[in-house]
Amino acid sequence: MKISQASEETGLSAYTLRYYEKLGFIEPTKDSTGYRNYSYDDLELLNWIACLKKSGMTLDSIKRYVQVERYSDSAAQVELLDMHLEKLFQQQEDIKHYIEVTQNKLRTLRSNIDH
Amino acid sequence: MKISQASEETGLSAYTLRYYEKLGFIEPTKDSTGYRNYSYDDLELLNWIACLKKSGMTLDSIKRYVQVERYSDSAAQVELLDMHLEKLFQQQEDIKHYIEVTQNKLRTLRSNIDH
DNA sequence: TAAAACCTTCGAGCATACTCTAACGCAAGA
DNA sequence: TCTTGCGTTAGAGTATGCTCGAAGGTTTTA
Numbered sequence: 005m006k007i008s009q010a011s012e013e014t015g016l017s018a019y020t021l022r023y024y025e026k027l028g029f030i031e032p033t034k035d036s037t038g039y040r041n042y043s044y045d046d047l048e049l050l051n052w053i054a055c056l057k058k059s060g061m062t063l064d065s066i067k068r069y070v071q072v073e074r075y076s077d078s079a080a081q082v083e084l085l086d087m088h089l090e091k092l093f094q095q096q097e098d099i100k101h102y103i104e105v106t107q108n109k110l111r112t113l114r115s116n117i118d119h
Numbered sequence: 120m121k122i123s124q125a126s127e128e129t130g131l132s133a134y135t136l137r138y139y140e141k142l143g144f145i146e147p148t149k150d151s152t153g154y155r156n157y158s159y160d161d162l163e164l165l166n167w168i169a170c171l172k173k174s175g176m177t178l179d180s181i182k183r184y185v186q187v188e189r190y191s192d193s194a195a196q197v198e199l200l201d202m203h204l205e206k207l208f209q210q211q212e213d214i215k216h217y218i219e220v221t222q223n224k225l226r227t228l229r230s231n232i233d234h
Numbered sequence: 235t236a237a238a239a240c241c242t243t244c245g246a247g248c249a250t251a252c253t254c255t256a257a258c259g260c261a262a263g264a
Numbered sequence: 265t266c267t268t269g270c271g272t273t274a275g276a277g278t279a280t281g282c283t284c285g286a287a288g289g290t291t292t293t294a
Contacts, residue, residue, distance in 0.1 A: 008240075019283050022243095037290060038242055052224075059217035063281070078232050085225050092218045099214065102174035103207045109167075110200050117193045123270070133271095134253050152260060153272055178251070 010042040014050045021050070027063060029053055029070050049073075060095065061088060125157035129165045136165070142178060144168055144185050164188075175210065176203060 010032075011018045024030060025040075030049060032040040042050075049070075056066055065084070072080035125147075126133045139145060140155075145164060147155040157165075164185075171181055180199070187195035 006241080017283080018241095020281085023282065034242095039290080040241085055217060055220055057281095059214065059221075078228050082225060082228050082232070085221055085228070089218065089221050089225065092214055092221065096211070096214050096218070099174065099207055099211050102170060103204065103211070105170055106174075106200055106204050106207065110197060110204065113193050113197050113200070117197070121271080132253080135251085137273095138252065149272095154260085155271085172251095 005042045005047075007040050007042070010040075010047060010050070013047055014054060016050060016054060024050070024053070027067060029066065056088070059088070059092060120157045120162075122155050122157070125155075125162060125165070128162055129169060131165060131169060139165070139168070142182060144181065171203070174203070174207060 005013070007018045007021055010021060014021070016024070021030075021040075021042075025032065030042075030046050032042045032046055035041055053066055053070070056069065057063070061069075065088075069081065069084050072084065120128070122133045122136055125136060129136070131139070136145075136155075136157075140147065145157075145161050147157045147161055150156055168181055168185070171184065172178070176184075180203075184196065184199050187199065
């Protein structure tokens with residue numbers, strides 16, 4: 005599959021796909037004329053990377069993750085994902101707190117308007 | 120209170136405090152020699168800004184918020200905070216999803232290691 | 235076969251949010 | 265008084281993560 009279709013499938017721009025390649029996340033094969041060819045494995049990895057990215061993992065951490073995945077080092081993968089999971093739980097707590105604070109502020113503002 | 124203490128109280132660097140001032144978030148008074156003097160109102164606003172920031176609001180949106188707060192436009196404040204709250208709920212949903220996905224991945228990895 | 239649409243590379247540019255440097259003035263302690 | 269430390273400014277630099285432009289080759293479609 006060519007870059008524009010891979011872009012559509014993953015929701016990442018063609019620019020981003022080339023950028024991620026430069027960072028070493030993926031290595032699509034190239035045909036005789038130099039066009040990239042994305043496999044379904046590539047797509048799966050890209051979708052997973054997009055998920056990690058959207059959940060706040062930096063590209064630098066993703067790089068480490070991709071490296072241990074490439075070495076099939078499952079133990080190291082588990083370690084990194086456990087750390088990531090911890091951060092997600094922390095984020096969950098933080099957001100709960102921010103929601104409360106914002107709701108309090110809103111209550112105060114609304115009572116100022118009403119009375 | 121001088122900038123270094125304001126920095127300590129808010130957890131924002133002195134650089135950041137000056138930067139936020141340049142963006143128009145706060146306007147601490149200046150003494151005869153040009154030193155900034157932060158009031159408790161300034162601190163309160165800075166802490167609230169830090170909270171909005173940490174919960175994902177961009178400085179551009181914070182600017183808008185600060186502006187309507189300055190005009191005591193409570194209705195506009197409510198509108199902005201309602202939108203922010205919506206985003207927080209969305210984030211909460213997203214994170215819930217990312218936690219599930221990560222836990223699934225971890226389960227798969229762990230079963231690969233164990234067997 | 236020719237135009238339109240797609241692909242390539244490389245390097246530059248952009249947006250956000252700081253973060254620091256340089257060169258200087260003021261303040262407090264030994 | 266002298267040194268150390270904190271403050272000031274304007275403007276430059278950094279980090280992250282893209283995003284784009286230029287110049288050119290390839291593929292598809294009318």
